[in-house]
Amino acid sequence: xxxxxxxxxxxxxxxxxxxxxxxxxxxxxxxxxxxxxxxxxxxxxxxxxxxxxxxxxxxxxxxxxxxxxxxxxxxxxxxxxxxxxxxxxxxxxxxxxxxxxxxxxxxxxxxxxxxxxxxxxxxxxxxxxxxxxxxxxxxxxxxxxxxxxxxxxxxxxxxxxxxxxxxxxxxxxxxxxxxxxxxxxxxxxxxxxxxxxxxxxxxxxxxxxxxxxxxxxxxxxxxxxxxxxx
Amino acid sequence: xxxxxxxxxxxxxxxxxxxxxxxxxxxxxxxxxxxxxxxxxxxxxxxxxxxxxxxxxxxxxxxxxxxxxxxxxxxxxxxxxxxxxxxxxxxxxxxxxxxxxxxxxxxxxxxxxxxxxxxxxxxxxxxxxxxxxxxxxxxxxxxxxxxxxxxxxxxxxxxxxxxxxxxxxxxxxxxxxxxxxxxxxxxxxxxxxxxxxxxxxxxxxxxxxxxxxxxxxxxxxxxxxxxxxx
Numbered sequence: 001x002x003x004x005x006x007x008x009x010x011x012x013x014x015x016x017x018x019x020x021x022x023x024x025x026x027x028x029x030x031x032x033x034x035x036x037x038x039x040x041x042x043x044x045x046x047x048x049x050x051x052x053x054x055x056x057x058x059x060x061x062x063x064x065x066x067x068x069x070x071x072x073x074x075x076x077x078x079x080x081x082x083x084x085x086x087x088x089x090x091x092x093x094x095x096x097x098x099x100x101x102x103x104x105x106x107x108x109x110x111x112x113x114x115x116x117x118x119x120x121x122x123x124x125x126x127x128x129x130x131x132x133x134x135x136x137x138x139x140x141x142x143x144x145x146x147x148x149x150x151x152x153x154x155x156x157x158x159x160x161x162x163x164x165x166x167x168x169x170x171x172x173x174x175x176x177x178x179x180x181x182x183x184x185x186x187x188x189x190x191x192x193x194x195x196x197x198x199x200x201x202x203x204x205x206x207x208x209x210x211x212x213x214x215x216x217x218x219x220x221x222x223x224x225x226x227x228x229x230x
Numbered sequence: 231x232x233x234x235x236x237x238x239x240x241x242x243x244x245x246x247x248x249x250x251x252x253x254x255x256x257x258x259x260x261x262x263x264x265x266x267x268x269x270x271x272x273x274x275x276x277x278x279x280x281x282x283x284x285x286x287x288x289x290x291x292x293x294x295x296x297x298x299x300x301x302x303x304x305x306x307x308x309x310x311x312x313x314x315x316x317x318x319x320x321x322x323x324x325x326x327x328x329x330x331x332x333x334x335x336x337x338x339x340x341x342x343x344x345x346x347x348x349x350x351x352x353x354x355x356x357x358x359x360x361x362x363x364x365x366x367x368x369x370x371x372x373x374x375x376x377x378x379x380x381x382x383x384x385x386x387x388x389x390x391x392x393x394x395x396x397x398x399x400x401x402x403x404x405x406x407x408x409x410x411x412x413x414x415x416x417x418x419x420x421x422x423x424x425x426x427x428x429x430x431x432x433x434x435x436x437x438x439x440x441x442x443x444x445x446x447x448x449x450x451x452x453x454x455x456x457x458x459x460x
Contacts, residue, residue, distance in 0.1 A: 116445035117347075128417050128448070159417070181420070187358050187389070188443075190411065190423035213418075215346035216446030218358070 041171055042227040044162060047077055047206045048214040051118050052101045053088055053142065054111045059151075063088060063144025070104040077204040078163060080105065089143040090114075090155075094123025096143075112140055112155040115212045119157065129156040130196060158210055161196040162227065163203040172227065175199070181228045182207060188218035191228070271401055272457040274392060277307055277436045278444040281348050282331045283318055283372065284341045289381075293318060293374025300334040307434040308393060310335065319373040320344075320385075324353025326373075342370055342385045345442045349387065359386040360426060388440060391426040392457065393433040402457065405429070411458045412437060418448035421458070 060068055070084040086102040090112055097118060111134060112126075119126050124138040139152040162180070164172075174180065176199035182192040195207065207225060214220065290298055300314040316332040320342055327348060341364060342356075349356050354368040369382040392410070394402075404410065406429035412422040425437065437455060444450065 117441065184423075187424055191421035193414075193420035194417055210446075211347065212442045213446040216440075216443040 040226065041168070043224055044164075044205050044207050044227060046214070046219050046221060046223045046225055047208050048219065048221050049113065049158060049208055049210050050101065051090075051097065051112075051114045051211075052083075052103050053090070053113075054103055054107045054109075056108060056110045057106050059110045059142065059149050060106055062147045062149045063142060065146040068146070070102060070106065072104065076103070077206050079202045079204065086144075090122065091141040091143060092122025092124045092138075095121045097121060109134065110142070110149075110151055110154050112142070112151070113158045113210075114155060115210050116157055117212060119155075122155075124155060126155045126157050128159050130159050130161065130198075131156075158208065159196055160192060160194075160207065160209045160213060161198050162205075162207045163198050163200065164205045165203055166199055166201065168205055169197065169199040173229065174227075180230060183226045183228055184217050184219065185225075186218045188216065190217065192217070195227075270456065271398070273454055274394075274435050274437050274457060276444070276449050276451060276453045276455055277438050278449065278451050279343065279388060279438055279440050280331065281320075281327065281342075281344045281441075282313075282333050283320065283343075284333055284337045284339075286338060286340045287336050289340045289372065289379050290336055292377050292379045293372060295376040298376070300332060300336065302334065306333070307436050309432045309434065316374075320352065321371040321373060322352025322354045322368075325351045327351060339364065340372070340379075340381055340384050342372070342381070343388045343440075344385060345440050346387055347442060349385075352385075354385060356385045356387050358389050360389050360391065360428075361386075388438065389426055390422060390424075390437065390439045390443060391428050392435075392437045393428050393430065394435045395433055396429055396431065398435055399427065399429045403459065404457075410460060413456045413458055414447045414449065415455075416448045418446065420447065422447065422455075425457075 055063065060070070064086060070086055072082045073085045074083045076082055082104045084102040084104045087099045088102060089096055089098045090100050097114070111131065114122070114126060122140065124140065127137055129137065134154050134156065137153050138155050139150065140155045141148060141150050169175065174197045176197060178197045179194045180197060182195045184190055184192060192213070209219065285293065290300070294316060300316055302312045303315045304313045306312055312334050314332045314334045317329045318332060319326055319328045320330050327344070341361065344352070344356060352370065354370065357367055359367065364384050364386065367383050368385050369380065370385045371378055371380050399405065404427045406427060408427045409424045410427060412425045414420055414422060422443070439449065449455070
């Protein structure tokens with residue numbers, strides 16, 4: 001068989017259609033979810049992050065009292081991480097958000113993670129950053145039951161990312177910090193570009209997105225998505 | 231030249247890389263915006279829709295008084311459409327949203343368009359629908375300065391769509407109601423699947439997304455994106 005450009009183009013279209021898993025997607029008619037093989041190692045689940053705060057020991061002391069401790073409300077999928085019973089108010093130049101959950105355990109540096117819409121409510125424009133990359137990020141006031149702190153930096157919109165163990169990364173041929181695309185099914189499906197791979201010991205294989213990303217793609221906790229290497 | 235599977239796979243990868251326009255995207259480093267040729271007919275601009283209400287004559291009478299008229303605050307890009315000075319409160323079983331903008335002119339049927347997050351605030355789960363497709367959608371209470379109405383249906387999350395003239399659709403080879411993919415650049419870029427083409431006389435070439443979709447993809451009004459046929 002002679003392979004013409006037409007045949008190649010057809011193959012490309014077929015590959016694209018398969019890759020997107022949305023062949024049957026019609027306007028207004030949500031297709032069935034992407035259902036790759038249960039053993040597909042590129043398939044991972046989604047964890048949706050609402051706005052939250054990580055606190056340093058010093059800020060914990062200021063907000064909840066000297067020597068105070070966080071109380072575990074619910075374990076997160078990432079080993080050792082948990083949502084605490086404790087909440088705070090965060091206050092910007094334009095507005096405030098109440099009952100913002102504190103995540104434990106305590107960290108070296110305080111960090112506030114909000115959505116783009118939260119930034120408008122607060123009156124600040126937090127940059128899109130990986131956790132811990134706080135240079136030049138806007139400050140914020142945090143108010144707790146014992147007192148308040150005015151942070152000079154540390155408010156970010158979290159860059160979407162995928163946690164995985166070193167052995168998973170090795171199996172998938174991915175490196176820590178590498179950007180991948182993620183295919184998402186459903187009526188609001190598509191491809192999320194620039195999803196960062198985070199490789200660490202004691203991590204659970206899971207993609208983290210914020211609430212706006214989840215809603216925009218029709219995603220809920222534990223939904224399945226598929227990594228596509230670039 | 232013999233065309234092997236390897237060659238075809240390379241072509242597929244090249245096509246994918248070109249199609250996505252994000253070859254240079256690195257984690258944490260926003261790439262330059264997608265910058266297709268200024269004459270690329272598949273390139274269109276973005277209009278971000280915040281929550282809003284379309285009112286029927288009867289509901290306008292109930293909310294703002296018999297024979298009342300909408301007052302034009304700002305023209306929309308779609309010819310004849312405008313944001314009105316008038317706002318209402320919408321109230322669901324769990325909560326309410328104030329200062330929701332009314333869009334004019336009046337329509338045959340009242341329709342309330344909210345985000346997924348707004349649905350949680352209100353305590354309802356509006357379906358993803360094209361404008362006017364209201365069957366089985368949840369009701370809502372609308373409160374105006376003159377009175378209130380309890381709608382039995384009509385609350386939706388708008389399905390993202392692209393307005394265009396018949397001649398634009400003909401040029402692009404697209405039909406009314408057809409679903410396309412849309413490529414978006416930037417650090418939160420990717421591909422929006424299932425974007426519906428709306429062909430009508432007296433329309434402006436523009437893609438409409440809601441606030442959560444805009445924030446999730448890092449889009450603002452008038453940003454440029456590119457249609458990709460399926």
